[in-house]
Amino acid sequence: MRNISLLGASGSIGIQTIDVIRQHPEHFQLVAFSVGKNIEIVHELLNEFTPKIISVQSRNDYETLKFQYAAKNIRFVYGEEGLIEVAVAQEADVLVNAVMGSVGLEPTLHAIELGRVIALANKETLVTAGHIVMEAAKKYNATILPVDSEHSAIFQCLQGEKEKNVQSIILTASGGSFRDKSREDLKGVTRNEALNHPNWSMGAKITIDSATMMNKGLEVIEAHWLFNTSYENIQVVLHRESVIHSMIEFHDTSVIAQLGTPDMRVPIQYALTFPDRLPHPTGKRLNFTEIGKLHFEKMDFNRFLCLQYAFDAGKAGGTMPTVLNASNEVAVEAFLTGKIDFLTIEQLIESAMARHSLQINPDLYTIKEVDKETRQFVRSLLD
Ligand SMILES: NC(=O)C1=CN([C@@H]2O[C@H](COP(=O)(O)OP(=O)(O)OC[C@H]3O[C@@H](n4cnc5c(N)ncnc54)[C@H](OP(=O)(O)O)[C@@H]3O)[C@@H](O)[C@H]2O)C=CC1
Numbered sequence: 409m410r411n412i413s414l415l416g417a418s419g420s421i422g423i424q425t426i427d428v429i430r431q432h433p434e435h436f437q438l439v440a441f442s443v444g445k446n447i448e449i450v451h452e453l454l455n456e457f458t459p460k461i462i463s464v465q466s467r468n469d470y471e472t473l474k475f476q477y478a479a480k481n482i483r484f485v486y487g488e489e490g491l492i493e494v495a496v497a498q499e500a501d502v503l504v505n506a507v508m509g510s511v512g513l514e515p516t517l518h519a520i521e522l523g524r525v526i527a528l529a530n531k532e533t534l535v536t537a538g539h540i541v542m543e544a545a546k547k548y549n550a551t552i553l554p555v556d557s558e559h560s561a562i563f564q565c566l567q568g569e570k571e572k573n574v575q576s577i578i579l580t581a582s583g584g585s586f587r588d589k590s591r592e593d594l595k596g597v598t599r600n601e602a603l604n605h606p607n608w609s610m611g612a613k614i615t616i617d618s619a620t621m622m623n624k625g626l627e628v629i630e631a632h633w634l635f636n637t638s639y640e641n642i643q644v645v646l647h648r649e650s651v652i653h654s655m656i657e658f659h660d661t662s663v664i665a666q667l668g669t670p671d672m673r674v675p676i677q678y679a680l681t682f683p684d685r686l687p688h689p690t691g692k693r694l695n696f697t698e699i700g701k702l703h704f705e706k707m708d709f710n711r712f713l714c715l716q717y718a719f720d721a722g723k724a725g726g727t728m729p730t731v732l733n734a735s736n737e738v739a740v741e742a743f744l745t746g747k748i749d750f751l752t753i754e755q756l757i758e759s760a761m762a763r764h765s766l767q768i769n770p771d772l773y774t775i776k777e778v779d780k781e782t783r784q785f786v787r788s789l790l791d
């Protein structure tokens with residue numbers, strides 16, 4: 409039995425994690441979870457599970473829940489401290505971090521300090537402070553298992569292989585909602601069009617990231633840290649079917665790929681069962697004769713500027729990925745709330761990166777300051 413604490417239980421990955429737990433009650437137990445503002449899901453989960461700790465975003469919701477469930481043996485907590493409490497829940501063997509954004513960084517670091525196993529979906533954690541996270545994981549002997557589909561694919565391809573034999577990582581990109589539109593076409597696109605991903609059903613922020621190609625950019629930086637690979641050895645190829653989730657090329661020219669239908673419950677479950685596997689009773693099997701053909705296209709960095717910005721930020725290192733991530737989080741939020749149009753997302757990120765004075769090897773305090781200051785700068789451009 410693996411006891412699971414889950415950050416972001418009300419989100420797309422969170423709900424699918426609950427599905428995995430539900431499919432294997434003899435293997436997994438939910439012992440702690442967090443939501444943000446979606447309190448309805450707390451009531452639903454309490455009809456089914458018996459967690460010891462629950463975190464919500466606001467103090468108001470915390471007070472209400474504490475009163476409503478006074479008869480139950482549950483500790484309610486709230487805010488960023490609450491996320492940390494869930495992350496370090498004493499009863500948990502594994503933390504699934506499926507919160508959205510760099511708010512996931514400190515809970516991850518606290519779980520790392522306890523030498524925990526962390527199934528990491530929250531890619532912003534590695535983008536904003538990859539060097540701190542990976543160093544801490546080594547120091548405290550914590551295990552970080554990828555949940556992001558591409559990184560899970562790479563991780564699966566690497567099983568039984570030696571790092572020294574890897575030539576390059578090949579990340580596949582679906583191209584997102586606007587893959588067939590020119591930059592000219594992008595001028596008039598709407599929020600709803602952007603949220604219509606061709607292959608995956610995901611949370612709003614990552615779906616917009618996918619449409620700008622920033623998602624792949626964040627994944628390049630995520631891969632750099634998880635697999636200790638230089639940016640020169642990370643390639644991105646446009647693969648519209650999302651059947652190959654990513655590949656590894658070895659020095660001997662051999663390529664190993666991981667394939668499957670687009671279903672995040674597969675990488676989530678793999679992170680929870682690793683090094684073992686369990687069946688996925690409701691999963692759809694790949695039917696190669698139905699698929700017929702798979703397509704691959706060269707990535708156009710002039711069309712997808714955010715991918716170029718992410719490579720630039722990753723190669724610059726230091727505080728630049730923090731600026732990339734923070735400016736992107738604010739810009740995407742502004743697009744989702746109708747304050748800016750789609751192409752302004754890129755412009756805001758470019759402006760934030762252009763004005764930033766790079767600091768090398770930043771500590772956590774510096775990362776937090778740069779994150780805050782970048783958000784303030786981008787918000788000032790929105791006024
Ligand atoms: N969805 C997917 O298929 C994939 C997602 N990922 C990554 O996983 C992470 C989660 O993505 P996804 O599930 O799509 O996102 P969602 O937007 O669907 O869910 C985000 C979760 O985080 C919570 N949350 C957001 N902000 C805060 C906050 N300030 N404090 C506390 N809780 C907060 C939300 O709470 P609430 O809604 O209650 O307010 C929700 O539970 C992201 O980093 C994403 O890039 C990676 C690969 C695939």
Ligand SMILES: CC(=O)[C@@H](O)[C@H](O)COP(=O)(O)O
Pocket residue numbers: 556557558580581582583584608614617618619623624672
């Ligand atoms: C499911 C998953 O891991 C997402 O990150 C997905 O990869 C998005 O697809 P694209 O960014 O390739 O459009």
Ligand SMILES: [Mn+2]
Pocket residue numbers: 556557558627
């Ligand atoms: Mn992904």
